[in-house]
Amino acid sequence: MTTKQIMETNDTSAEEALTALYGSDTFGIKTMEKYLSKSAFKKMLATVQRGGKLDMSIADEVAQAMKVWALSKGATHYTHWFQPLSDATAEKHDSFVEPDGKGGMICEFTGKNLIQAEPDASSFPSGGIRATFEARGYTAWDPTSPAFIKRTEHTATLCIPTAFCSYTGEALDKKTPLLRSMVAVSKHATRVLRCFGVEPSCVESNLGAEQEYFLIDRNLYLQRPDLIETGRTLFGCLPPKHQQMEDHYFGSIKERVLEFMNSVDHALWALGVPAKTRHNEVAPAQFEIAPLFEASNVAVDHNVMIMDILQRQALKFNLVCLLHEKPYACVNGSGKHNNWSLGTPELGSLFSPGKTPHSNLLFLTFLACVIQGVDKHADLLRASISKAGNDHRLGANEAPPAIISIFLGDQLTDIIEQIKAGGAKSSAAKTTMELGVDVLPTLPKDTTDRNRTSPFAFTGNKFEFRAVGSSQTCAWPMAVLNTIVAEALDEVATRLEPVVGKRNFNTVVSSMIKEMITKHDRIIFNGNGYSQEWIKEAERRGLPHLKTTPEALEVLSRPDTIKLMKKYNILSKAELLARKEVQAESYLKLIHIEAKTCLNMLQTIYLPAIAGQMTEICGTIAAIKAAGIKAGLKAAEDKANAVGKLYDELPAKVQALQAAIDKGCPVCMKEAMESARVTVDALEAIVDADLWPVPTYAQMLNIHSK
Numbered sequence: 001m002t003t004k005q006i007m008e009t010n011d012t013s014a015e016e017a018l019t020a021l022y023g024s025d026t027f028g029i030k031t032m033e034k035y036l037s038k039s040a041f042k043k044m045l046a047t048v049q050r051g052g053k054l055d056m057s058i059a060d061e062v063a064q065a066m067k068v069w070a071l072s073k074g075a076t077h078y079t080h081w082f083q084p085l086s087d088a089t090a091e092k093h094d095s096f097v098e099p100d101g102k103g104g105m106i107c108e109f110t111g112k113n114l115i116q117a118e119p120d121a122s123s124f125p126s127g128g129i130r131a132t133f134e135a136r137g138y139t140a141w142d143p144t145s146p147a148f149i150k151r152t153e154h155t156a157t158l159c160i161p162t163a164f165c166s167y168t169g170e171a172l173d174k175k176t177p178l179l180r181s182m183v184a185v186s187k188h189a190t191r192v193l194r195c196f197g198v199e200p201s202c203v204e205s206n207l208g209a210e211q212e213y214f215l216i217d218r219n220l221y222l223q224r225p226d227l228i229e230t231g232r233t234l235f236g237c238l239p240p241k242h243q244q245m246e247d248h249y250f251g252s253i254k255e256r257v258l259e260f261m262n263s264v265d266h267a268l269w270a271l272g273v274p275a276k277t278r279h280n281e282v283a284p285a286q287f288e289i290a291p292l293f294e295a296s297n298v299a300v301d302h303n304v305m306i307m308d309i310l311q312r313q314a315l316k317f318n319l320v321c322l323l324h325e326k327p328y329a330c331v332n333g334s335g336k337h338n339n340w341s342l343g344t345p346e347l348g349s350l351f352s353p354g355k356t357p358h359s360n361l362l363f364l365t366f367l368a369c370v371i372q373g374v375d376k377h378a379d380l381l382r383a384s385i386s387k388a389g390n391d392h393r394l395g396a397n398e399a400p401p402a403i404i405s406i407f408l409g410d411q412l413t414d415i416i417e418q419i420k421a422g423g424a425k426s427s428a429a430k431t432t433m434e435l436g437v438d439v440l441p442t443l444p445k446d447t448t449d450r451n452r453t454s455p456f457a458f459t460g461n462k463f464e465f466r467a468v469g470s471s472q473t474c475a476w477p478m479a480v481l482n483t484i485v486a487e488a489l490d491e492v493a494t495r496l497e498p499v500v501g502k503r504n505f506n507t508v509v510s511s512m513i514k515e516m517i518t519k520h521d522r523i524i525f526n527g528n529g530y531s532q533e534w535i536k537e538a539e540r541r542g543l544p545h546l547k548t549t550p551e552a553l554e555v556l557s558r559p560d561t562i563k564l565m566k567k568y569n570i571l572s573k574a575e576l577l578a579r580k581e582v583q584a585e586s587y588l589k590l591i592h593i594e595a596k597t598c599l600n601m602l603q604t605i606y607l608p609a610i611a612g613q614m615t616e617i618c619g620t621i622a623a624i625k626a627a628g629i630k631a632g633l634k635a636a637e638d639k640a641n642a643v644g645k646l647y648d649e650l651p652a653k654v655q656a657l658q659a660a661i662d663k664g665c666p667v668c669m670k671e672a673m674e675s676a677r678v679t680v681d682a683l684e685a686i687v688d689a690d691l692w693p694v695p696t697y698a699q700m701l702n703i704h705s706k
């Protein structure tokens with residue numbers, strides 16, 4: 001059923017139609033139950049819901065069922081869909097067609113086709129892991145993320161989420177380390193839970209990723225080579241009215257945008273993506289979509305699908321969706337707030353303070369592990385979100401700085417202070433804490449003192465990692481977060497296991513929590529993360545402040561990082577160094593592309609336009625003179641001089657930019673681009689509007705109805 005048909009359905013069947021739409025294009029649990037034998041379904045369920053190893057003997061049956069289902073959905077092709085080391089997704093389609101030996105064809109899809117493929121794929125970045133002459137790369141089915149149908153108006157393709165690795169088994173993608181980190185954090189969280197007498201069926205790392213984005217009219221977009229080539233504007237003045245009136249955030253959504261959002265939601269629901277929230281964001285033409293949280297790997301796949309659907313649906317409304325972290329200077333950039341938690345089916349989030357002393361002790365143990373993990377590896381967490389685009393955003397308008405800190409809120413911080421003081425009385429929380437004996441005050445899930453300025457905020461029963469960039473996949477930041485917490489949980493389990501069942505268990509836990517918090521509470525900061533004072537204070541506390549991607553990437557090759565990633569089987573040294581190389585290279589390439597685009601626009605767009613303006617004013621001056629009048633001559637000459645003075649600045653700036661490009665130095669290229677921008681933006685303020693060659697910020701940030 002189409003969206004329109006659903007909307008036109010009479011009241012009683014509308015809900016039915018909507019719920020039937022949900023997941024209709026995915027080979028999810030409901031579909032599997034329908035298409036698989038009872039025993040195969042049970043085995044799939046055990047893997048999908050509890051993360052158990054898949055019994056490969058059912059692969060043929062699953063493949064057959066998937067094929068029948070996909071063909072019924074109109075699919076003609078299938079693809080192993082994966083996430084290489086770029087931020088994109090990859091797919092290579094194969095049709096179901098096999099010759100039947102009699103001049104006809106049959107549709108075939110075997111267990112082998114499902115489980116593994118060898119898509120050559122030699123041109124993906126591998127950071128040197130795989131020389132192109134030994135180009136074998138393998139994709140391997142991830143049964144925990146449901147297969148889905150990718151549609152265009154006339155095509156349907158069965159997409160099978162997969163991991164991508166080299167012939168020698170090294171991970172060449174973003175999904176593999178994430179899956180490995182989920183195993184690690186689950187293993188050690190289970191050990192800790194067991195110490196507390198809890199036997200979970202599984203521990204899952206969960207993610208709800210809020211996605212921010214900008215929309216721009218496609219006709220305007222096509223006139224901005226900088227947006228097309230680099231995803232951000234390299235020039236442009238801020239209009240008089242931008243976001244200062246704070247009237248866009250949560251404002252009434254314009255009709256054209258709402259129609260777009262609605263089509264996005266419906267496309268996502270068909271794909272089983274639980275799209276939940278949509279609203280206007282702070283900057284004009286900026287918006288947000290948030291799905292409900294899911295297991296991290298599924299949420300990561302779904303977020304990538306959200307980015308794809310946003311971009312594809314936008315075109316249908318003659319819009320373009322900008323996912324860049326900073327499309328426009330001086331207004332807010334876009335992030336991807338990663339709401340993360342660990343949970344079990346029985347207990348829910350392990351970051352929910354409980355109702356009994358026992359569960360509170362458990363909560364504080366898990367909380368202490370996050371505090372330790374984030375403090376110990378703040379720089380690695382910073383490195384996990386490094387990308388050229390995010391460098392523009394971090395520390396700029398309403399974005400967290402590149403310093404990682406944790407916001408806990410006053411109440412929880414007060415409790416932490418009491419723990420440090422050894423259970424002293426405190427008036428702020430109005431309770432006395434004696435670990436393991438007293439009950440924590442119930443913490444409101446939506447704390448009133450929500451802090452938007454923190455890169456890593458505790459929000460009631462989860463943490464919100466807000467520094468992730470809008471165009472990045474969440475896979476790597478989530479893999480890092482899972483790993484650093486797994487390490488802390490491992491240490492805790494190792495300390496507690498020997499005292500399980502002993503009378504002093506609670507005392508050991510209490511002193512351990514106290515010790516962990518005392519050692520690591522410098523990472524806690526509840527103040528304004530956007531302020532200059534915080535930067536100084538963070539320095540005083542010795543917290544790392546890695547401002548740019550190249551600085552941050554150095555963390556990846558440090559011995560302690562290599563050791564951590566190896567110990568928890570997330571990445572081998574070669575895999576880790578390969579990632580550093582790919583990221584460093586892509587950073588450099590991006591800056592190069594920006595610099596060349598900037599140069600090209602200066603030479604072929606701005607300089608000719610300014611020459612045109614000069615010709616025009618000089619024509620006016622000549623005409624005034626020829627007419628033999630004085631009035632107006634000074635005004636015309638003043639304007640010619642003002643434009644001419646800035647015009648004169650440009651050749652040297654063009655030369656400097658060219659020299660920086662030739663030198664290949666990213667810092668020089670960035671400086672030269674910024675310097676050219678200052679002159680061009682000053683010109684934009686005085687050149688005739690009808691002679692200005694590209695759409696302005698005022699035009700681009702205003703989405704009209706048509």
Ligand code: ADP
Pocket residue numbers: 206207208209210277290291292293339340341342349461462
């Ligand atoms: P905000 O008010 O921060 O903008 P949103 O409602 O936009 O919040 O998004 C909150 C996200 O957090 C949603 O994706 C939601 O499903 C997710 N979330 C809620 N509880 C948890 C949890 N326990 N673990 C992980 N994510 C969660």
Ligand code: MG
Pocket residue numbers: 210288290
């Ligand atoms: Mg939100």
